[in-house]
Amino acid sequence: MTEVITTDRPEADQDPSPARLIVTLALAGLISGVAIVGIFEATFSTIAENKARELREAVFKVLPSVTQMQELAYLNDQLMPLPQGESAEKTIYAGYTEEAKFVGYAIPGEGPGFQDTIKLLYGYMPADRKVVGMEVLESRETPGLGDKIYKDAVFVGNFSDLPIDPVIEVVKKGRRDSDNQVDAITGATISSRAVVRIINETNEIWLDNLPAAGSEPEMPAKSDEVAHD
Amino acid sequence: MTESENRDYNEFIKGIWRDNPVFVQVLGMCPMLAVTNSAINAIAMGGATLFVLVGSSFLVAAFKKLIPKQVRISCFIIIIATFVTVADYTLLALVPGVHKELGAFIPLIVANCMILGRQEAFASKNTVRLSVMDALGMSTGFVIALFTLGAVREILGAGSLFGISLFGAAWEPWVIMILPPGGFLTLGLILLVFNWMTHRKQMFMEKVAEAQRSGS
């Protein structure tokens, strides 16, 4: 006697058609896409604001008595304000007083530190050829040692009135005998040198290209405060 | 307590101790080691994971009948990735400082095998209610583990908890604790203690069982 093997299977176990699979995935993707666009739209303005505020605060920190700023870039070989919504490869920031008088530039620079890239912003006053402030924006230096490049007020203070000519030098703590020298942090010589090297290298890129004193781009009317990043 | 409430409770409580995702299943090690250098980072990461896990479990359990099993993993990942993106943008907008610290590890929640594991092992086979209880239990267990590690590392590594100094300025921080090796060391020692306690309990239960047998 031969037993008939049933080929009938319950409905649920049947292989769904490829079309069903594709439709399911497409639907899932579609819903997910809509959700992501939604959250992006909802948070975009806050995120952009946060970034712009962070940047503004950093610029105001490295340039004394500055209350307004704008982003500058080389367009057609001329340093000019970056139009709203556009982006350029290399930009710097110009800081102005309340009365829209030019004070100096805040120049972003980056380079290798002890562990990872250090990103920093420093204030530069072309009139005195001096660095007047330095703020580390991003770094992964060793906690307790290398992170003193932004936690140690004495080290950061080195950059508050620092002539850049001929170049900025790093010397051992307590051996400072010239204005253009910076006291290294004990035990974190490499991080200290990295900061100074970044500033020197960035200076080389920018300083020769800055407009002559007095012909810096002007701050547009007060109402049009620049807030893009 | 009714039977269903009892079941809810069981699904919730198992994630906290018996099946703790970190201490027992040893899952989700990447965020566990990477972002627990301070208590606040640990809590933020735990919160983001909780949000993603509960949301995904809810959706997966609700739509499990509509998802063909051939494409279930892809669907789970799409659902999880959506929640992760939502968490990512929300954190970036609300607490940019914490987001900067957590960095790449928020998007990497997608790859946290604990989350996909719960969908595959539980949510795709159980009711919405039980799945949410399970997800809540598991992520609470995860948060507890993250916080334990983060607190130990921050206290030793920075002498503070949630940024509040505990021992004053004289405290010499154990720098290693907020570096990656400190994560491995602390996690290893916590696992050691956890296993030791489980072992002790087992020995005790065996002894009790033996005493009962010989007594009866």
Added chain:
Amino acid sequence: MKQRDPELLLQHAPFLRQGMTTPTAMGDVLIALTPATLAGLWYFGISAVLVIGASIAGAVLTEISFSGTERRGESLLDGSGLLTGLLLGLTLPPGLPMWMAFLGGVIALGLGKVIWGGLGNNLFNPALVGRAFLLATFPIAMTTWTTPDEAFWTFRATNFDIPFTYTEIDGLTAATPLGLMKFDQQATPLSNLFMGSTSGSLGETSGLLLILGGIYLYFRRDLDWRIPVSILLTVLVFSAILGLFDSERFPAPLFSVFSGGLLLGAIYMATDPVTSPTTPVGTWIFGIGIGLLIVLIRVFGGMPEGVMYAILLMNAATPLIDRFTQPRVFGHLRGDND
């Protein structure tokens, strides 16, 4: 020492009785380290006693508290905890707070030995595990070198820091010869390195006494001469080759050998029988690897000293080296395992 004690030992005659046991070997190493330890006392005074004492106390107390009651006496008697503490102490800077040295001893024994299953089962040299932990944990205290030329009874204030605190020293510190070389391109005279009147860790400053101890160990057959010899030769040759390219920038070969913890590491730590390969070819590979790593880390790395990491890295490679250098069993073909 590599294998667990067998339950039942079956062997062919003839049997040779060897006088060497763990306690005698450890005793020999302790004797060999005595001159260098005394030199540490001579140069750094009472600080050396405090730091080495604290690290030994940490190591021995940990060993006792983690040994089962039945093994307690045995593990104490074999002297390995004492030796680990002493070796760790010799690698520490003289101004280190005692509590840090004590903690180092606890970590060395706890994470370096006990957790692996005790003597003979550890992958890494316990003393170096303790030092690596301390260096990563307290980078400032571990790289602050007080000068050797003070009177014997000078109590360095930092030695007595209350546990969990540390006061940074302002004056009276000096860069080690390696630090001077790396950051200021300034070489230290060889005679100072040889006699030990430089700043540095307690037991690493005098090359002469370390070598004397090594020779003693060699004649007592406690030491595989291939390891220190291959390390020293590799460092000499590699430094000489680098010197051909730029003798200004790279340190001279002899300076490389006598500066820092190289001799202490090569003679007393790399030769630890538990964590070094067992086959002759393996020991050569091991030593050459350490030598290359030392020069690479010192010259191209961010830190002035690299002996510790070089030895720890090669410790990790030891099981692999042992596996690849097993001699062929007589009568078997190459690649034939059983």
